[in-house]
Amino acid sequence: MIFKRVLLGRHLYENCEVKTEGGYVSSVRAGLDHWEVGGILVPVFADTHAHFTSYALSINRPRLDGIKRVEDALDFISKKLEEVEGEVVIMEGYDDSAWGRTPTKRDLDRITSRPLILRRVCGHKAVLNSSAINWLKERYGDIPGLDESSGLAVEHLPLNLNRYVPPEEREVEKAIERAESLAGRLGVLLIGENTRGFFIRKLVEMDRAGRLSLMWRVAVYYDELEGVKDLLNYRSENFRIVGVKEFLDGSVGARTASFSFPYTDTGEKAPLLHGDDYLKEVVEKAERLGLGVWFHAIGDEAIEQALRVLETSSNPGKHRIEHFLFPRAEHYRKAAALGVWVSLQPNFTYRWGRLHGMYHRVVGDAIYWHNRFRTMENLSVRYAFGSDTMPPGPLYGIRGALKHPLPEERLTLAEALYRYTTAGAEMLGEESVGRLEVGKKALFSTVSEECVGIS
Numbered sequence: 001m002i003f004k005r006v007l008l009g010r011h012l013y014e015n016c017e018v019k020t021e022g023g024y025v026s027s028v029r030a031g032l033d034h035w036e037v038g039g040i041l042v043p044v045f046a047d048t049h050a051h052f053t054s055y056a057l058s059i060n061r062p063r064l065d066g067i068k069r070v071e072d073a074l075d076f077i078s079k080k081l082e083e084v085e086g087e088v089v090i091m092e093g094y095d096d097s098a099w100g101r102t103p104t105k106r107d108l109d110r111i112t113s114r115p116l117i118l119r120r121v122c123g124h125k126a127v128l129n130s131s132a133i134n135w136l137k138e139r140y141g142d143i144p145g146l147d148e149s150s151g152l153a154v155e156h157l158p159l160n161l162n163r164y165v166p167p168e169e170r171e172v173e174k175a176i177e178r179a180e181s182l183a184g185r186l187g188v189l190l191i192g193e194n195t196r197g198f199f200i201r202k203l204v205e206m207d208r209a210g211r212l213s214l215m216w217r218v219a220v221y222y223d224e225l226e227g228v229k230d231l232l233n234y235r236s237e238n239f240r241i242v243g244v245k246e247f248l249d250g251s252v253g254a255r256t257a258s259f260s261f262p263y264t265d266t267g268e269k270a271p272l273l274h275g276d277d278y279l280k281e282v283v284e285k286a287e288r289l290g291l292g293v294w295f296h297a298i299g300d301e302a303i304e305q306a307l308r309v310l311e312t313s314s315n316p317g318k319h320r321i322e323h324f325l326f327p328r329a330e331h332y333r334k335a336a337a338l339g340v341w342v343s344l345q346p347n348f349t350y351r352w353g354r355l356h357g358m359y360h361r362v363v364g365d366a367i368y369w370h371n372r373f374r375t376m377e378n379l380s381v382r383y384a385f386g387s388d389t390m391p392p393g394p395l396y397g398i399r400g401a402l403k404h405p406l407p408e409e410r411l412t413l414a415e416a417l418y419r420y421t422t423a424g425a426e427m428l429g430e431e432s433v434g435r436l437e438v439g440k441k442a443l444f445s446t447v448s449e450e451c452v453g454i455s
């Protein structure tokens with residue numbers, strides 16, 4: 001077939017014929033005089049940092065995405081309550097960055113006496129009503145990061161909500177089925193997934209039964225590593241554990257990302273979550289097990305720590321920094337020098353990173369530090385894109401790469417597609433896909449030009 005535009009290497013070529021044979025690319029010829037299929041053909045989209053499993057689980061719950069005012073959110077919650085079965089009601093995806101305030105325990109107490117938990121879109125913050133606090137305390141005692149007077153919980157509880165309020169096995173299975181269909185429809189066939197032990201166990205069980213169709217490359221949270229040790233050697237085309245995930249800081253939205261300066265709105269700084277020695281142990285253990293670390297680091301202080309710790313590894317190129325959102329100029333250079341992989345989310349630029357957007361309001365001029373795509377190209381930083389499932393899929397993020405607040409940091413469409421395909425496959429260690437070349441697997445995604453905001 002002859003495609004109107006095809007991504008070959010880092011460039012888009014017109015009128016390009018791609019032939020396949022037996023599931024592999026057998027020939028590629030560019031520059032013909034016509035096309036048969038419109039849009040753009042790219043190697044398979046690779047989402048290097050995703051949470052498709054927990055996202056799919058959360059879609060089964062009421063979601064507050066897109067609600068613009070706190071009053072509307074409270075209305076929505078009271079209407080949806082009746083539809084939710086089970087003891088504890090969990091609602092997901094609220095984004096209070098433009099609400100003027102965060103809902104509190106008191107707001108939620110007025111709505112219901114059932115245990116109710118709202119989790120923010122970033123996953124780092126939640127609000128609980130009094131019954132939810134009591135429900136959790138009866139079962140688990142005191143919970144770190146939960147402020148009982150306001151009902152606000154940061155980091156530990158929201159990030160581990162599925163451990164405190166565990167889903168049933170059938171729900172886990174249904175979430176994986178839904179994750180596969182969702183990712184597949186978005187053209188994401190290769191997934192760098194951050195996920196929990198119970199999902200990993202179910203993914204392996206389903207793969208053994210031939211029920212997985214996408215390629216899952218998974219990082220397990222460090223505190224659950226022991227629980228999946230028996231699965232570390234399980235390797236198939238569709239599934240393998242490749243990494244260990246640990247958090248160095250939190251998120252900007254929850255004001256828990258660790259910067260070298262205080263937030264402009266709260267006047268406070270957020271601490272690092274761990275000391276260097278602990279993180280070095282994580283690296284050593286991962287390396288002993290043949291895994292890479294996936295260090296979540298958003299603020300410049302956390303990024304500095306990630307680089308400092310990874311510098312002591314004998315093989316920094318095996319490891320990754322997730323988000324790498326607000327590095328200082330020297331951090332870009334150091335990441336390049338060490339050869340560590342960096343997973344960036346250009347969708348954060350589109351959603352929160354524009355002038356006068358949320359990042360600008362809370363970190364001020366440091367907004368200009370974030371996601372400097374062109375700088376990374378020039379320094380040859382090893383980086384690829386992922387969505388963090390906010391929202392899932394590459395298209396929203398690609399627009400962010402094309403619309404950085406600093407025009408000189410923007411990528412071209414071809415470069416952005418490359419970072420979401422070829423570079424992603426390389427980062428996830430998949431040599432057989434990710435390039436439209438003779439001998440590679442015939443796995444492709446297509447995208448219409450309108451979808452990525454060009455025509």
Ligand SMILES: [Zn+2]
Nearest residue numbers: 049051194388
């Ligand atoms: Zn994430």
